[in-house]
Amino acid sequence: MPAASGVFNGVHMTFYSWRNAAALAFSSVTLFPISSALGQSPEQDKWDLTALYPSDEAWTQDAPRVEALIAPVAQCKGQWSKSPAAMAKCFDAYYLAQKAVARLSNYADQKVSVNGEDAKAQAMKGQAGKIWAKLGEASSSLDSEIIAIPETKLKTFLNAPGLKSYRMVLDNIVRQRPHTLSAAENQILSYSAELADGSREVFHALTTLNLPFPKVTLKSGETVQITAPAFGKYRQSPDAGDREKVFQAFFGTYKDFRETYAANFNSMVNRDAFYRKANKYESDVEAALGASNVPVNVYTRMIEQVKAYRPLLWRYLKLKQKVLGLKDLKYSDLYLPLTQETPPSYTFAEAQKIARETIKPLGEDYAKILELSIKDRWVDVYPAKGKVGGAYMDGSAYDVHPYLLMNYNNDYESVSTYLHEFGHAAHSYYSNKTQPFQYADYPTFAAEVASTFNENLLHHHLMGTNKDPKFQIFMLGQILENFRTTVFRQAFFADFEWRAHELAQKGNTLTADLLDKTYLDLLKEYYGDAEGVVKIDPLYAVEWAFIPHFYNRFYV
Incomplete structure (x- = not known):
């Protein structure tokens, strides 16, 4: 902030x-x-x-x-x-x-x-x-x-x-x-x-409470409901048929509600246009970045530079396809680990132990914050009915301490997310402790430094303590995936949001068809569909519908 x-x-x-x-x-x-x-x-x-x-x-x-x-x-x-x-x-x-x-x-x-x-x-x-x-x-x-x-x-x-x-x-x-x-x-x-938050509130009510996610029967005979935690787990299934079922069920649900999401998205963009015009900005992105004093060309230049390095992403994806022995690499294959071995699992107690070791280079004071967060229960750990998914840190209670929400799933990604969110928490803890209230918060532009740094510390720690070749390959895959999702995927989101607002500013109504087309075109462009890198199923055009960051005005 x-x-x-x-x-x-x-x-x-x-x-x-x-x-x-x-x-x-x-x-x-x-x-x-x-x-x-x-x-x-x-x-x-x-x-x-x-x-x-x-x-x-x-x-x-x-x-x-x-x-x-x-x-x-x-x-x-x-x-x-x-x-x-x-x-x-x-x-x-x-x-x-x-x-x-x-x-x-x-x-x-x-x-x-x-x-x-x-x-x-x-x-x-x-x-x-x-x-x-x-x-x-x-x-x-x-x-x-x-x-x-x-x-x-x-x-x-x-x-x-x-x-x-x-x-x-x-x-x-x-x-x-x-x-x-x-x-x-x-x-x-x-x-x-009170009107300004309407679209975000509608999005979360619909997404968290009302979407009727279907059940699918996996190759093992197990029947699972493909909620988001299940999607995160089973999209890594070694069976291609299971992966395809999971993706089709999950995104198919959003497709069934895409008109509702589009109407809500369009309303949100209209809100941004209202404030942009009222406050005399040239574009929605300029209005969003103005308070943080970030020039628009920083945003656009980032997108340009990341897109220029798409061949690097494609090289990685082709290598992944080769290592996994896949005839074609589909969008539903992207989250596969690099090894065919069963991925490691970690209880939350083990994640806390790993976190203690991971952050040692940051010193005793930093480690004390982690212990305080455990003792005073800053974290809500596991999924629950009616609970928002994913993970976040909220450090807005200046005189108290940050809170972390997770949906811990006993896998490597959950451990990484824990370290990521704790990075935010420590950042807010130090800022609240050392700055007066009016300066304690920090803009999104700087926020992800502390969190992604912790992720990299985790990579360094695990690579240095487990020399098993299969684990090393697994970790290398996770490091590369982290780079893909942190750099290329986030830039892709930024590009889509920018284009959607530009389309609206030119007088277009953001219908489900227009949002689908814009998203799908970009998805193919970033992942090299025409170059034969990743095959993009048209169903995934609707992925825009479940990305909450789009409701936070150029968050990426």
């Missing part, structure tokens, strides 16, 4: 939206639905939310106190430019309220994440959203009033001792002067806060 936190295209009205997106913003894998009935996890494998609030009742009792913190912010309207002392007092009130609402929202978000069917948790999350919206309305004049201060007078403010801790906040506000509306216009824009 940029220093001037809570800004959505220059308007202090959707910090609420950002916090709700925190669960997605630092996720290592796609957030998938889990709809099958699953067993209950032991208490030690569930996160402990009492560090946020001792109980739901305590949360309910605290909500009015938190909401009352907004009144002093509202009283700042017309006061931001009065004097350095008045501005500092208003900033203090604004960030005090923001921090309190973030904690309130964090608790509700985690409750919904582990059980989306919990009506009480849904209501709590909605209540927190309304409080975020009220804070946005109360602070809607902040940027406008500061921008209106004459330059000479503003310089005296910038050098005032009382505003020293807000200097970067002010610099960012001034930097976005061309995209700042009047106080009256921002007031009107702030009323849209």
